[in-house]
Amino acid sequence: MHWKGTLNLQSELQEVHRVPAAPFAGYAIGIIAVNLNYPKLPGNVANATTFPFPVLYEVVEFEIEELFAGSAEIEKQIITAAEKLAHRGVRAIVGACGYFGHFQQVVAEAVDVPVFMSSISQVPLIKLGLKPQQKILTLVASGEDITAEFFQKSGAQLKDCLICEIGSLASFAPIRWGKTELNNQQLTLDLVTTVQEQLAEYPEIGAILLECSDLPPYACALQQATGLAVFDFITLIHWVYTSVVQRPYHGYF
Structure with a gap:
Protein backbone atom coordinates (compact mmCIF):
# COMPACT_ATOMS: atom_id res chain seq x y z
CA MET A 1 0.00 0.00 0.00
CA HIS A 2 2.84 2.40 0.79
CA TRP A 3 4.52 1.80 -2.59
CA LYS A 4 1.24 2.24 -4.42
CA GLY A 5 0.71 5.57 -2.73
CA THR A 6 4.13 6.72 -3.82
CA LEU A 7 3.38 5.78 -7.43
CA ASN A 8 0.12 7.72 -7.32
CA LEU A 9 1.92 10.77 -5.98
CA GLN A 10 4.49 10.61 -8.77
CA SER A 11 1.69 10.33 -11.30
CA GLU A 12 0.01 13.42 -9.91
CA LEU A 13 3.25 15.37 -10.07
CA GLN A 14 3.56 14.55 -13.77
CA GLU A 15 0.18 16.01 -14.70
CA VAL A 16 0.15 18.87 -17.20
CA HIS A 17 -0.48 22.26 -15.62
CA ARG A 18 -2.02 24.98 -17.74
CA VAL A 19 -1.41 28.59 -16.73
CA PRO A 20 -2.01 31.93 -18.49
CA ALA A 21 0.73 32.94 -20.91
CA ALA A 22 3.37 35.13 -19.27
CA PRO A 23 6.78 36.44 -20.38
CA PHE A 24 8.51 34.81 -17.40
CA ALA A 25 7.79 32.60 -14.38
CA GLY A 26 9.08 31.67 -10.95
CA TYR A 27 8.46 34.96 -9.11
CA ALA A 28 6.36 33.97 -6.13
CA ILE A 29 6.60 37.32 -4.32
CA GLY A 30 5.58 40.57 -5.98
CA ILE A 31 6.72 43.81 -4.35
CA ILE A 32 5.23 47.26 -4.91
CA ALA A 33 7.95 49.89 -4.45
CA VAL A 34 7.97 53.68 -4.68
CA ASN A 35 10.52 55.08 -7.14
CA LEU A 36 12.96 56.71 -4.69
CA ASN A 37 16.65 57.42 -5.27
CA TYR A 38 18.87 56.66 -2.27
CA PRO A 39 21.27 53.85 -1.24
CA LYS A 40 19.40 50.56 -0.85
CA LEU A 41 21.63 48.20 1.08
CA PRO A 42 21.34 44.40 1.14
CA GLY A 43 18.54 43.77 3.61
CA ASN A 44 16.44 46.56 2.15
CA VAL A 45 13.19 45.29 0.62
CA ALA A 46 14.06 47.22 -2.56
CA ASN A 47 17.37 45.36 -2.94
CA ALA A 48 16.74 42.04 -4.68
CA THR A 49 19.90 40.44 -3.23
CA THR A 50 18.16 40.53 0.15
CA PHE A 51 16.20 37.44 -0.79
CA PRO A 52 17.32 33.83 -1.42
CA PHE A 53 14.52 33.56 -3.98
CA PRO A 54 13.57 35.74 -6.97
CA VAL A 55 11.16 38.63 -6.40
CA LEU A 56 9.33 40.76 -8.94
CA TYR A 57 9.06 44.53 -8.48
CA GLU A 58 6.42 46.93 -9.72
CA VAL A 59 7.36 50.60 -9.33
CA VAL A 60 4.87 53.34 -8.47
CA GLU A 61 5.48 57.06 -8.96
CA PHE A 62 4.43 59.50 -6.23
CA GLU A 63 5.87 61.41 -3.30
CA ILE A 64 6.56 59.33 -0.20
CA GLU A 65 4.64 61.86 1.90
CA GLU A 66 1.50 60.92 -0.05
CA LEU A 67 2.03 57.31 0.99
CA PHE A 68 2.69 58.25 4.62
CA ALA A 69 -0.62 60.11 4.69
CA GLY A 70 -2.55 57.42 2.81
CA SER A 71 -3.64 59.89 0.12
CA ALA A 72 -6.70 58.77 -1.84
CA GLU A 73 -5.10 60.19 -4.99
CA ILE A 74 -2.54 57.36 -5.16
CA GLU A 75 -4.92 54.49 -4.45
CA LYS A 76 -5.65 53.67 -8.10
CA GLN A 77 -1.95 53.55 -9.00
CA ILE A 78 -1.27 51.10 -6.17
CA ILE A 79 -4.18 48.88 -7.14
CA THR A 80 -3.03 48.88 -10.77
CA ALA A 81 0.49 47.87 -9.67
CA ALA A 82 -0.93 44.96 -7.67
CA GLU A 83 -3.08 43.86 -10.60
CA LYS A 84 -0.03 43.86 -12.89
CA LEU A 85 1.93 41.70 -10.45
CA ALA A 86 -0.95 39.27 -10.06
CA HIS A 87 -1.34 39.03 -13.84
CA ARG A 88 2.36 38.20 -14.14
CA GLY A 89 1.89 35.19 -11.89
CA VAL A 90 3.11 36.14 -8.43
CA ARG A 91 1.61 34.11 -5.62
CA ALA A 92 1.57 36.90 -3.01
CA ILE A 93 2.01 40.68 -2.94
CA VAL A 94 3.72 42.90 -0.37
CA GLY A 95 4.52 46.59 -0.15
CA ALA A 96 8.00 48.10 0.20
CA CYS A 97 6.98 50.58 2.90
CA GLY A 98 4.97 50.04 6.06
CA TYR A 99 2.62 52.87 5.07
CA PHE A 100 1.31 50.82 2.17
CA GLY A 101 -0.87 49.46 4.97
CA HIS A 102 -3.25 52.35 4.27
CA PHE A 103 -4.25 50.37 1.17
CA GLN A 104 -4.24 46.82 2.56
CA GLN A 105 -7.97 46.30 2.29
CA VAL A 106 -8.54 47.78 -1.17
CA VAL A 107 -5.59 45.91 -2.69
CA ALA A 108 -6.64 42.60 -1.12
CA GLU A 109 -10.09 43.12 -2.62
CA ALA A 110 -8.65 43.86 -6.07
CA VAL A 111 -6.53 40.72 -6.62
CA ASP A 112 -6.88 36.97 -6.13
CA VAL A 113 -3.58 36.30 -4.34
CA PRO A 114 -2.71 36.93 -0.67
CA VAL A 115 -1.75 40.52 0.11
CA PHE A 116 0.39 41.78 3.01
CA MET A 117 1.05 45.44 2.31
CA SER A 118 2.67 46.41 5.62
CA SER A 119 5.08 44.99 8.17
CA PHE A 233 9.53 43.27 6.39
CA ILE A 234 11.97 40.43 5.73
CA THR A 235 10.52 38.21 8.46
CA LEU A 236 7.10 38.90 6.93
CA ILE A 237 8.17 38.17 3.36
CA HIS A 238 9.96 34.93 4.30
CA TRP A 239 6.86 33.78 6.17
CA VAL A 240 4.64 34.56 3.21
CA TYR A 241 7.04 32.95 0.73
CA THR A 242 7.23 29.64 2.60
CA SER A 243 3.44 29.49 2.72
CA VAL A 244 2.96 30.00 -1.03
CA VAL A 245 5.95 27.89 -2.13
CA GLN A 246 5.68 24.72 -0.07
CA ARG A 247 8.33 22.09 -0.77
CA PRO A 248 8.35 18.32 -0.16
CA TYR A 249 10.35 17.04 2.79
CA HIS A 250 13.09 14.46 2.36
CA GLY A 251 14.55 12.21 5.01
CA TYR A 252 13.97 8.85 6.62
CA PHE A 253 12.35 7.29 9.69
Missing part, protein backbone atom coordinates in the same frame (compact mmCIF):
# COMPACT_ATOMS: atom_id res chain seq x y z
CA ILE A 120 2.53 46.20 10.74
CA SER A 121 0.39 43.16 9.87
CA GLN A 122 2.74 41.10 12.07
CA VAL A 123 1.66 42.89 15.27
CA PRO A 124 -1.09 40.43 16.30
CA LEU A 125 1.22 37.42 15.99
CA ILE A 126 4.09 39.18 17.79
CA LYS A 127 1.78 40.25 20.60
CA LEU A 128 0.51 36.68 20.96
CA GLY A 129 4.02 35.57 21.89
CA LEU A 130 4.48 38.17 24.62
CA LYS A 131 3.26 38.50 28.18
CA PRO A 132 -0.01 40.47 28.45
CA GLN A 133 1.74 43.51 29.93
CA GLN A 134 4.52 43.59 27.34
CA LYS A 135 4.62 45.98 24.38
CA ILE A 136 6.17 45.93 20.91
CA LEU A 137 8.68 48.73 20.32
CA THR A 138 7.82 49.85 16.78
CA LEU A 139 10.30 52.01 14.88
CA VAL A 140 8.54 54.14 12.27
CA ALA A 141 9.65 56.61 9.62
CA SER A 142 6.83 59.11 10.20
CA GLY A 143 5.29 59.24 13.64
CA GLU A 144 2.70 61.87 12.79
CA ASP A 145 1.01 59.49 10.35
CA ILE A 146 0.59 56.67 12.87
CA THR A 147 -3.01 56.34 14.03
CA ALA A 148 -5.22 53.63 15.45
CA GLU A 149 -7.13 53.54 12.15
CA PHE A 150 -3.92 53.00 10.20
CA PHE A 151 -3.05 50.03 12.42
CA GLN A 152 -6.54 48.58 12.13
CA LYS A 153 -6.27 48.47 8.33
CA SER A 154 -3.44 45.96 8.79
CA GLY A 155 -5.37 43.96 11.37
CA ALA A 156 -3.32 45.38 14.25
CA GLN A 157 -3.97 47.32 17.45
CA LEU A 158 -1.98 50.46 18.17
CA LYS A 159 -2.30 49.86 21.91
CA ASP A 160 -0.04 46.81 21.59
CA CYS A 161 2.89 48.98 20.50
CA LEU A 162 5.16 51.75 21.71
CA ILE A 163 5.86 54.02 18.73
CA CYS A 164 9.34 55.43 18.23
CA GLU A 165 9.93 57.73 15.25
CA ILE A 166 13.37 57.43 13.67
CA GLY A 167 12.62 59.55 10.62
CA SER A 168 13.98 62.64 12.37
CA LEU A 169 17.44 61.11 12.95
CA ALA A 170 20.06 63.07 11.03
CA SER A 171 21.70 59.83 9.91
CA PHE A 172 18.36 58.64 8.49
CA ALA A 173 17.92 61.82 6.42
CA PRO A 174 19.50 60.38 3.23
CA ILE A 175 16.78 57.72 3.20
CA ARG A 176 13.99 60.02 4.34
CA TRP A 177 14.79 62.79 1.86
CA GLY A 178 16.27 60.81 -1.03
CA LYS A 179 19.98 61.66 -0.89
CA THR A 180 22.67 59.57 -2.56
CA GLU A 181 25.15 59.20 0.31
CA LEU A 182 24.46 57.26 3.50
CA ASN A 183 26.66 56.97 6.59
CA ASN A 184 25.71 53.40 7.38
CA GLN A 185 27.90 53.11 10.47
CA GLN A 186 26.43 56.25 12.02
CA LEU A 187 22.87 55.17 11.30
CA THR A 188 23.56 51.79 12.90
CA LEU A 189 24.91 53.46 16.04
CA ASP A 190 22.01 55.92 16.19
CA LEU A 191 19.40 53.19 15.86
CA VAL A 192 21.05 51.05 18.54
CA THR A 193 21.30 54.05 20.89
CA THR A 194 17.69 55.00 20.27
CA VAL A 195 16.43 51.50 21.00
CA GLN A 196 18.58 51.17 24.12
CA GLU A 197 17.17 54.47 25.41
CA GLN A 198 13.65 53.23 24.78
CA LEU A 199 14.36 50.01 26.66
CA ALA A 200 15.74 51.93 29.62
CA GLU A 201 12.60 54.07 29.77
CA TYR A 202 10.07 51.35 29.01
CA PRO A 203 11.01 48.02 30.60
CA GLU A 204 7.72 46.53 29.38
CA ILE A 205 9.13 46.26 25.82
CA GLY A 206 9.19 42.59 24.85
CA ALA A 207 9.97 42.68 21.12
CA ILE A 208 10.95 45.07 18.33
CA LEU A 209 9.15 45.70 15.05
CA LEU A 210 10.70 47.71 12.22
CA GLU A 211 7.92 49.38 10.22
CA CYS A 212 10.23 50.84 7.61
CA SER A 213 11.39 48.69 4.69
CA ASP A 214 14.80 50.42 4.88
CA LEU A 215 15.50 49.20 8.42
CA PRO A 216 16.01 45.41 8.06
CA PRO A 217 19.77 45.91 7.38
CA TYR A 218 20.00 47.02 11.02
CA ALA A 219 17.90 44.24 12.56
CA CYS A 220 20.90 42.09 13.45
CA ALA A 221 22.69 44.94 15.23
CA LEU A 222 19.52 45.76 17.17
CA GLN A 223 19.12 42.16 18.22
CA GLN A 224 22.74 41.85 19.29
CA ALA A 225 22.39 45.02 21.38
CA THR A 226 19.12 44.04 23.05
CA GLY A 227 18.71 40.28 22.92
CA LEU A 228 15.10 40.77 21.79
CA ALA A 229 13.24 39.25 18.87
CA VAL A 230 13.27 41.69 15.96
CA PHE A 231 10.57 41.57 13.30
CA ASP A 232 10.60 43.46 10.01
